[in-house]
Amino acid sequence: MKQIQFSSFGQPSVVARCVDVPEPTAPAAWEVVVKILAFPINVADMAVLAGRYGSLPKLPSTIGMEAAGELEQCGSSVKDLQPGDRVILLANNNWSEKRTVPASAVHKVPSEIDPIQLSMLKVNPATAHIMLTQFEKLEPNGWVIQNAPTGSVGQAVSQLANASGIRTLNIIREGASATHALRFGGTATVVDRVDLAEQVKSEIGPQPLRLALDAIAGAGTNHLASALSEHGTIVNYGMLSGEPCLITPENTIFRNISLRGFWLSKILNRLNLGERTELYSTLCNYLVNGQLKLSVDSCFDITEINDALKRAEQRGRVGKVIVTPCKQAGA
Amino acid sequence: MKQIQFSSFGQPSVVARCVDVPEPTAPAAWEVVVKILAFPINVADMAVLAGRYGSLPKLPSTIGMEAAGELEQCGSSVKDLQPGDRVILLANNNWSEKRTVPASAVHKVPSEIDPIQLSMLKVNPATAHIMLTQFEKLEPNGWVIQNAPTGSVGQAVSQLANASGIRTLNIIREGASATHALRFGGTATVVDRVDLAEQVKSEIGPQPLRLALDAIAGAGTNHLASALSEHGTIVNYGMLSGEPCLITPENTIFRNISLRGFWLSKILNRLNLGERTELYSTLCNYLVNGQLKLSVDSCFDITEINDALKRAEQRGRVGKVIVTPCKQAGA
Known part of the structure; x- marks a missing residue:
């Protein structure tokens, strides 16, 4: 063979x-x-x-x-x-x-x-599911922001968020098509510019934004930090920029933004059989129901x-x- | 007046x-x-x-x-x-x-x-006390690492750690005097060089290092990240370098290092009268007992x-x- x-x-x-x-x-x-x-x-x-x-x-x-x-x-x-x-x-x-x-x-x-x-199913949807559920408690109709919405994790984030009544803000490059970025299920787009925080505010109004998913690192991490509400959490799961995560002390100290990392391998190793079965049964249901399609x-x-x-x-x-x-x- | x-x-x-x-x-x-x-x-x-x-x-x-x-x-x-x-x-x-x-x-x-x-007493010792007790559970004889040991917070960290049976690793600049840095009560020094993680290992052996206190930001944040054990936490409370905190995705993702921020004002506002009284009574006792002297x-x-x-x-x-x-x- x-x-x-x-x-x-x-x-x-x-x-x-x-x-x-x-x-x-x-x-x-x-x-x-x-x-x-x-x-x-x-x-x-x-x-x-x-x-x-x-x-x-x-x-x-x-x-x-x-x-x-x-x-x-x-x-x-x-x-x-x-x-x-x-x-x-x-x-x-x-x-x-x-x-x-x-x-x-x-x-x-x-x-x-x-x-x-x-x-x-094993890697990207599991990553999306755990990042959406294990770091911040999101309210129904709550928002999450991500900076790689067309990546496989990003697609799964948008779709699993939809399935759970969570809304996604998807960061796209200046000049990129919002329609393209949203065809995997995202709720709204914002453009990666210095006024990101203002764009976010005008999209979501006074609602809190507590969770940011970072596949890019570099300056992108701090853009997410500035867009988050106080006490929010950035989960860094990728390094597309090849740069270190960057976050200003104004965001860490005065706005109490936390930066965490996510590596699925480590998490899967810690799950017992029951937890793992529950995770993949949940994800399979999304596939069967047509709520998830990468x-x-x-x-x-x-x-x-x-x-x-x-x-x-x-x-x-x-x-x-x-x-x-x-x-x-x-x- | x-x-x-x-x-x-x-x-x-x-x-x-x-x-x-x-x-x-x-x-x-x-x-x-x-x-x-x-x-x-x-x-x-x-x-x-x-x-x-x-x-x-x-x-x-x-x-x-x-x-x-x-x-x-x-x-x-x-x-x-x-x-x-x-x-x-x-x-x-x-x-x-x-x-x-x-x-x-x-x-x-x-x-x-x-x-x-x-x-x-109100600001720097309270900062040191809360950072030492609220982010990671340190074992007796456990270690914490900090990068501004002669600052007022750094002095308080060394002294309050001593009073609680915790040991401090104090980062000094290449060529700086270890004796000078340790005269406020620190346990050991390591030098801010690329081999910081190896120096730390040779100081503390196989013991875990779960907490790093960062007053500097910039590349200093990532030096702390690399020195920490897996799953460790960096608490950023200062910005002496004037640079953003920097931390590589290798440290966030593969080593699960978290970066948190600390601002005492926010924390004091959230304490009720009983908690605040307990905090300052504890700190006063350190003064009275001669365990704290800035x-x-x-x-x-x-x-x-x-x-x-x-x-x-x-x-x-x-x-x-x-x-x-x-x-x-x-x-």
């Missing part, structure tokens, strides 16, 4: 290789064998390949934060799962035609869910991994690059 | 004026008249005079965040206080020979406490306010500039 491996850090489309490895043997009693139907190329996967991530594997290594699949075999003591079940893979190293994992490392979902949408840029076969990564390296792309290693049974 | 006033924002030693105003009339039933024995020139007072503070008065205005004094008269319904009692003034606008304030705006202390030390640079008469402010404007000064409007009774 095919599997993606890499043996040095560097440009993702150069260092990744699609290699032939043996098919999985029969699973141990507590394991399952999963046929991988789809995986997205995540920005975090790109950072791992480039050697610029918070935790890096020993090389050579397999890779792949996310995937959705179908159970092919179940170990003798595995309960509540059977061949044919559709699942999200919750462990890493998923870029492969098949994966053998402990049964506790898959989350079973209804079979009708599109495997491509499903394959993107945009897809393009699809590739696993043997085309280098082309897929080349596409993922292009700036300005909106939507995920997807790889579909196996066709689903009966498809 | 003499009182300090100013009618434009600008260089503190230029805009402040010592003027003659009428003596206080008899206090209302709930008021007291306080003879001011001493007040310090606080960095926050300087910022108000310069027009660079988080809240600014309408001009012309009186000024003065802190003072200690002696009650001269008590209103007819004032209980538990009598003329001659020594007090800290908890309201503002204290730079005067006498002040009439509600009885609830003074905190009575034992008469033997030195009025000069007492006059410095350094004094120089003393001036109230008529010499412009010279006093000129001295306070000088960089590199260690210790507070004090003004003593009235002599104490019997002194």
